[in-house]
Amino acid sequence: xxxxxxxxxxxxxxxxxxxxxxxxxxxxxxxxxxxxxxxxxxxxxxxxxxxxxxxxxxxxxxxxxxxxxxxxxxxxxxxxxxxxxxxxxxxxxxxxxxxxxxxxxxxxxxxxxxxxxxxxxxxxxxxxxxxxxxxxxxxxxxxxxxxxxxxxxxxxxxxxxxxxxxxxxxxxxxxxxxxxxxxxxxxxxxxxxxxxxxxxxxxxxxxxxxxxxxxxxxxxxxxxxxxxxxxxxxxxxxxxxxxxxxxxxxxxxxxxxxxxxxxxxxxxxxxxxxxxxxxx
Amino acid sequence: xxxxxxxxxxxxxxxxxxxxxxxxxxxxxxxxxxxxxxxxxxxxxxxxxxxxxxxxxxxxxxxxxxxxxxxxxxxxxxxxxxxxxxxxxxxxxxxxxxxxxxxxxxxxxxxxxxxxxxx
Numbered sequence: 001x002x003x004x005x006x007x008x009x010x011x012x013x014x015x016x017x018x019x020x021x022x023x024x025x026x027x028x029x030x031x032x033x034x035x036x037x038x039x040x041x042x043x044x045x046x047x048x049x050x051x052x053x054x055x056x057x058x059x060x061x062x063x064x065x066x067x068x069x070x071x072x073x074x075x076x077x078x079x080x081x082x083x084x085x086x087x088x089x090x091x092x093x094x095x096x097x098x099x100x101x102x103x104x105x106x107x108x109x110x111x112x113x114x115x116x117x118x119x120x121x122x123x124x125x126x127x128x129x130x131x132x133x134x135x136x137x138x139x140x141x142x143x144x145x146x147x148x149x150x151x152x153x154x155x156x157x158x159x160x161x162x163x164x165x166x167x168x169x170x171x172x173x174x175x176x177x178x179x180x181x182x183x184x185x186x187x188x189x190x191x192x193x194x195x196x197x198x199x200x201x202x203x204x205x206x207x208x209x210x211x212x213x214x215x216x217x218x219x220x221x222x223x224x225x226x227x228x229x230x231x232x233x234x235x236x237x238x239x240x241x242x243x244x245x246x247x248x249x250x251x252x253x254x255x256x257x258x259x260x261x262x263x264x265x266x267x268x269x270x271x272x273x274x275x276x277x278x279x280x
Numbered sequence: 281x282x283x284x285x286x287x288x289x290x291x292x293x294x295x296x297x298x299x300x301x302x303x304x305x306x307x308x309x310x311x312x313x314x315x316x317x318x319x320x321x322x323x324x325x326x327x328x329x330x331x332x333x334x335x336x337x338x339x340x341x342x343x344x345x346x347x348x349x350x351x352x353x354x355x356x357x358x359x360x361x362x363x364x365x366x367x368x369x370x371x372x373x374x375x376x377x378x379x380x381x382x383x384x385x386x387x388x389x390x391x392x393x394x395x396x397x398x399x
Contacts, residue, residue, distance in 0.1 A: 015399060027397070028397065029395050033398075060312065060359075061316065064309070065306065065309060065310075083317060085315050085364065086365075086368055153297060154298075154359070155284075155285060155299065156285075157284070159284060195360045196295060196354050196359075196381070198381055199291070199292060201389065226286075228284060228285050228286045231296070232289070232291055264394065265394055265398035266375070266399065267375070
């Protein structure tokens with residue numbers, strides 16, 4: 001059977017991608033963020049997952065409101081880089097794993113998750129920033145990727161509980177796959193921030209630290225939280241934190257935390273947590 | 281209404297992007313979604329009015345863009361991620377767009393942040 005070997009929650013703030021492209025990892029403003037990912041990169045290079053499933057949301061790079069999927073999964077050998085409205089980032093295409101993607105899609109649909117299947121999908125900061133932070137592309141990406149896009153921008157959004165259950169179903173699908181196949185699963189986005197409206201710039205670091213505690217130790221309060229409460233406490237756009245629950249749902253009830261970081265320089269709480277399963 | 285959103289608990293200074301909002305702002309968002317190539321951005325910048333003609337914007341929506349009335353766009357159903365593609369063409373990055381919505385100058389806004397170098 002296949003195995004989930006790492007669960008990672010991380011912010012995907014677009015300015016991180018800009019700092020990465022400009023080589024500002026060691027600058028005073030950015031080192032508190034990038035330095036925290038160095039041990040994560042090392043840890044992942046030792047674990048060597050075959051595939052990373054990255055749960056993210058598209059920000060108008062590929063999807064539009066003419067047709068907007070609640071859950072969409074990529075099934076392609078490679079995913080090109082998209083232009084999000086600010087020019088094209090100079091990154092190589094993202095390598096995919098079609099065999100595993102189709103396995104995952106089959107299992108999820110037959111387990112009552114009605115997935116939109118994407119044989120073409122352009123990659124953007126929601127996906128690329130976590131990838132840039134956690135893996136090195138030199139000399140080439142060390143693993144393959146499966147993009148899992150969630151609607152977190154046009155209500156009605158899937159509930160936090162639904163996201164958690166999707167994670168559970170992903171874990172079952174992985175365990176039904178080939179022997180020795182290993183997967184890292186990512187939940188991305190947040191943490192507290194608000195971009196739209198006069199409340200722009202709203203932050204709640206106390207909430208973010210609590211969310212990091214709960215996602216590790218007891219996610220039940222997060223699973224039952226409504227979108228209303230999440231937006232009130234953490235900001236309207238922070239509702240995307242429900243994507244971390246896909247990751248948490250894919251992990252065992254008991255987990256061991258390996259890394260944790262929190263940095264809030266501008267308008268978004270930038271959080272990081274990495275988990276391994278504890279098998280009782 | 282679903283139990284996920286409570287219309288009786290209005291979050292001050294916030295406009296939740298629901299179905300009706302998405303419908304109202306559809307043309308604005310469609311214009312934003314089109315700005316994903318250098319050519320499209322150059323055409324929009326060169327001749328705003330004829331570019332807007334392509335997307336069936338109402339006169340009210342056109343005026344919001346001509347006036348750079350970003351908070352008006354948000355209230356009119358522009359989704360922030362699509363609006364951001366429009367404002368960027370006119371030099372309003374995410375933080376400038378935000379400061380304008382909050383009714384502050386960019387400099388005033390930066391003073392409210394911890395590490396304003398991390399833009």
